Structures are given as C-alpha cells and as structure tokens.
Amino acid sequence: xxxxxxxxxxxxxxxxxxxxxxxxxxxxxxxxxxxxxxxxxxxxxxxxxxxxxxxxxxxxxxxxxxxxxxxxxxxxxxxxxxxxxxxxxxxxxxxxxxxxxxxxxxxxxxxxxxxxxxxxxxxxxxxxxxxxxxxxxxxxxxxxxxxxxxxxxxxxxxxxxxxxxxxxxxxxxxxxxxxxxxxxxxxxxxxxxxxxxxxxxxxxxxxxxxxxxxxxxxxxxxxxxxxxxxxxxxxxxxxxxxxxxxxxxxxxxxxxxxxxxxxxxxxxxxxxxxxxxxxxxxxxxxxxxxx
Numbered sequence: 239x240x241x242x243x244x245x246x247x248x249x250x251x252x253x254x255x256x257x258x259x260x261x262x263x264x265x266x267x268x269x270x271x272x273x274x275x276x277x278x279x280x281x282x283x284x285x286x287x288x289x290x291x292x293x294x295x296x297x298x299x300x301x302x303x304x305x306x307x308x309x310x311x312x313x314x315x316x317x318x319x320x321x322x323x324x325x326x327x328x329x330x331x332x333x334x335x336x337x338x339x340x341x342x343x344x345x346x347x348x349x350x351x352x353x354x355x356x357x358x359x360x361x362x363x364x365x366x367x368x369x370x371x372x373x374x375x376x377x378x379x380x381x382x383x384x385x386x387x388x389x390x391x392x393x394x395x396x397x398x399x400x401x402x403x404x405x406x407x408x409x410x411x412x413x414x415x416x417x418x419x420x421x422x423x424x425x426x427x428x429x430x431x432x433x434x435x436x437x438x439x440x441x442x443x444x445x446x447x448x449x450x451x452x453x454x455x456x457x458x459x460x461x462x463x464x465x466x467x468x469x470x471x472x473x474x475x476x477x478x479x480x481x482x483x484x485x486x487x488x489x490x491x492x493x494x495x496x497x498x499x500x501x502x503x504x505x506x507x508x509x510x511x512x513x514x515x516x517x518x519x520x521x522x523x524x525x526x527x528x529x
Contacts, residue, residue, distance in 0.1 A: 322347060322379050350375055355373045406434075425454045
C-alpha cells in the first residue's frame with residue numbers, strides 16, 4: 239500500500255463546518271438588532287436624505303418648494319370655516335366699545351390664522367377704561383371681545399383735566415365737564431387718586447353735608463380739606479380725618495356752626511380746633527372793636 243502524500247492526507251481529513259474567525263464576527267454583527275435596524279431603516283433614510291439635499295440644493299427647486307407650500311397653506315387658511323367676518327364687543331357701554339374697536343382696526347373677512355389673540359388682548363387692556371379683557375374666536379365667524387370695564391367711583395381734577403378713577407385709583411377715562419358725572423364725588427390735589435379709599439370714606443361720613451359739599455382737596459399729599467359752598471373749608475388732620483369730620487358734623491347739628499360767618503374750621507390739632515371768620519365778619523368785628 240502506497241504511503242499517503244501531504245495533499246492526499248489533507249484531502250482525507252474531514253471538513254470542519256465552523257466558520258472562520260472573521261466570518262463568525264460578521265455573522266454575529268448581522269444578528270445584532272441595532273445593525274439590522276440600521277440596514278433596514280437607517281440606510282434607506284440616509285439615501286433618501288442625500289437625494290433630497292441634493293435636489294433642494296438647487297435654487298429653482300427651493301423656490302418651487304416654498305411657492306407650493308405657501309399655496310397649500312393659503313388654501314387651508316382661507317377655507318370658509320376659518321374666516322372671521324365680524325367683531326363683537328361685550329361687557330361695556332357704547333363709548334368704551336368704540337374705543338376697543340378703534341384699538342383693533344381690522345378689515346373683514348380675515349383668516350383666524352392671521353390673528354394674534356394675545357397681542358389683541360394686550361392692546362385692549364391698555365385702554366384706560368378696561369380692567370381686563372378676553373379675546374376669543376366665537377361662533378359663526380365672530381371675533382369675540384369680552385371686556386371687564388373699570389367702574390369709576392370718583393372724579394379727579396388734575397389741573398384743567400377731569401379724570402375718572404376706579405376704586406383702585408386707576409384712570410378709567412375722562413369727563414369733559416363736572417356736570418357729566420354729578421353722581422361721582424370730586425377730589426383734587428396731588429396724590430389724591432392714591433388715597434381714594436380714604437376719600438370715599440370721608441364722602442360717606444359727610445352725608446349730612448352733601449347738599450353743600452363741593453369736593454375734597456388733598457393738601458401737601460398728606461391730608462384732606464373738605465370744601466363746601468360759600469367758600470367754607472374744613473381742614474382735617476393727617477391722622478384720624480374721619481373722626482375729626484364727625485366732630486364738625488356734631489357741632490353743625492347741635493349749634494349750626496357752618497351756617498355762621500365761618501370761613502375755615504381748622505381741625506388739624508385735635509386738642510385745639512380753630513375757627514376762622516370770613517372777611518366780612520372779620521371786618522365787622524374790627525369795626526366794633528375799634529368803636
């Protein structure tokens with residue numbers, strides 16, 4: 239029997255079914271979920287992205303894309319169900335409603351997509367007579383403006399201007415003349431609007447004098463003068479003005495103090511009230527004294 243050569247011995251060995259080292263690593267990598275997902279999804283997406291970037295890099299393609307997008311957007315935004323045909327203002331009177339409409343100039347119909355409701359709300363709340371506002375899209379193509387108005391509680395004479403102010407001392411509008419709002423108390427003086435609560439308390443307390451009451455004047459930004467007809471004044475202290483006014487009213491009811499020739503009732507010193515006579519009475523007193 240002939241001896242086996244090296245080639246014949248190699249051929250005679252059984253074949254090893256195991257893959258090589260690199261083939262084994264390749265097979266393991268292909269079995270990894272991340273790699274399989276990348277090949278199934280990532281590679282196609284990358285190819286699509288490369289194609290899209292290459293196509294969009296041309297100026298004419300970009301212009302055409304933007305134009306098509308704007309056309310589609312306009313078709314959606316201009317649909318009848320998105321169009322606003324009118325504006326409605328509720329919660330206030332005709333004068334303030336007119337101011338609101340003037341603050342929001344619009345040409346109808348207009349698409350609801352073109353409206354900045356937050357900016358419109360801020361524009362309405364800037365108005366003097368508006369405490370707060372709500373802007374919303376109502377039914378049947380209506381832009382609804384719900385206004386919470388400031389309710390004026392007094393007139394503040396600021397120089398030659400009559401301003402309406404609310405209970406917080408905030409401007410609520412203007413009055414052309416005192417006769418327009420005789421239902422409101424009149425205050426004057428620097429800083430008067432900052433002490434509106436105290437002024438209203440004095441007005442309520444001065445109810446027995448309402449027929450003669452002309453207004454309240456803030457003096458030196460620290461105290462009040464009550465102004466009556468016949469050029470009479472009640473000078474109140476900075477502390478406890480209501481109690482001082484009560485004392486004057488008691489004197490009026492008991493002794494008709496304010497019906498006499500008195501120009502000023504000075505209550506600034508609670509321990510020493512002072513009366514100042516008017517000019518005619520003072521002149522008469524001097525003549526009597528000289529005689």
